[in-house]
Amino acid sequence: MMESWLAQHKNSITDPHQLAEHFAVHAGELAQVAQRYPLRLTTYLLKRITQPSDPLGQQFIPQLAELNNDVAQLVDPLNEELLSPVPHLVHRYPQRVLLLVAGSCFSYCRFCTRKRKVGCEDMAVSFGDILKGIDYIADHPEVNEVILSGGDPLTMSDRLLEDILKRLQRIAHVEVVRIGSRAPVVLPARITPALCEMFGRYQPLYFLTHFNHPAELTVEAIEACRQLVNAGVPVVNQTVLLRGVNDDATLLHKLFYSLHRLRIRPYYLHQMDLTCGTGHFRTRLEDGITIMDQLRGPLSGLAVPTYIVDLPGGHGKVPVTPDYVQRLGAQAQLRAADGTLIDYPQW
Ligand code: SF4
Numbered sequence: 001m002m003e004s005w006l007a008q009h010k011n012s013i014t015d016p017h018q019l020a021e022h023f024a025v026h027a028g029e030l031a032q033v034a035q036r037y038p039l040r041l042t043t044y045l046l047k048r049i050t051q052p053s054d055p056l057g058q059q060f061i062p063q064l065a066e067l068n069n070d071v072a073q074l075v076d077p078l079n080e081e082l083l084s085p086v087p088h089l090v091h092r093y094p095q096r097v098l099l100l101v102a103g104s105c106f107s108y109c110r111f112c113t114r115k116r117k118v119g120c121e122d123m124a125v126s127f128g129d130i131l132k133g134i135d136y137i138a139d140h141p142e143v144n145e146v147i148l149s150g151g152d153p154l155t156m157s158d159r160l161l162e163d164i165l166k167r168l169q170r171i172a173h174v175e176v177v178r179i180g181s182r183a184p185v186v187l188p189a190r191i192t193p194a195l196c197e198m199f200g201r202y203q204p205l206y207f208l209t210h211f212n213h214p215a216e217l218t219v220e221a222i223e224a225c226r227q228l229v230n231a232g233v234p235v236v237n238q239t240v241l242l243r244g245v246n247d248d249a250t251l252l253h254k255l256f257y258s259l260h261r262l263r264i265r266p267y268y269l270h271q272m273d274l275t276c277g278t279g280h281f282r283t284r285l286e287d288g289i290t291i292m293d294q295l296r297g298p299l300s301g302l303a304v305p306t307y308i309v310d311l312p313g314g315h316g317k318v319p320v321t322p323d324y325v326q327r328l329g330a331q332a333q334l335r336a337a338d339g340t341l342i343d344y345p346q347w
Helices: 005-010 016-020 027-036 055-060 127-138 158-169 193-200 219-230 249-261 285-296
Strands: 089-093 096-100 145-149 176-180 205-209 235-240 264-270 306-311 316-319 325-328 331-335 341-344
Touching: 016 027, 089 127, 096 127, 127 158, 158 176, 158 193, 193 219, 219 235, 235 249, 249 264, 249 285, 285 306, 306 341
Parallel strands: 096 145, 145 176, 176 205, 205 235, 235 264, 264 306
Antiparallel strands: 089 096, 306 316, 325 331, 331 341
């Protein structure tokens, strides 16, 4: 019998020595990295990683390169801490807030923007914190959309999630809720019929997931997304462009078209944020622009995501198109929504 999602979550790999039993990795080196940036991956993923250099291995197995110092990288590249009027709530755009309801994830992506704190003590979120965040939202009538994120909100029980959704539903000016979760990729068993049925009762609710590579579209992952869509929950996807993992037009064509066929809308292709400990994953803007040019013709417009940069310093997201980006030698400048030109270190 298949283990419940909770049992699978509890049995996740968190000790580098466990990884060394499966792959040719140096447990001591991995432990050094994991001390700074925690390690966790589900046994579901473990079974699908053939070696640390494959697309899943690179995303979830720690690498010494995470400890490299790179002057262009920032601990909090999107300035989230300064944009948090109450703990675990980020208010960057007037109409939308990000409510970080969970401090941990089922598996830690090595390229995570919030790797400064996900899975760490700093990120422990109490229910009291969540209630303060909801009070803040209730006091701000300009907020009409709430994005539940973390960490992964689906690490919470259905009961707690529903409690949060119920409280948000009672706030008249909150019209749309989104839930960001990588569960379909890392622990598809978490997407149960009961969860989908509950989400179906809190419409309009968007499920924002995160597939980066066609290898993640397993039978189980496809079934998880099918259940969500069939329950009336729109599923949209964000992909991060990762050097050596998915920076290839043919591969991304396959990913985006497969998602499109599964009724999952490819929403954003993210340029990697300038996050400390992730420089080895970052592609150049020029590479992303070339990939997008190659995708646009052959791929149905509905399947083409917007290629974006989340500007360093919390200036918001901009699409990477000629109107927003200009080349300055080896560097680039990006135009923020207010017209300000922001320096970007890599063209
Ligand atoms: S699931 Fe999301 S929040 Fe969690 S480690 Fe991955 S990218 Fe970061």
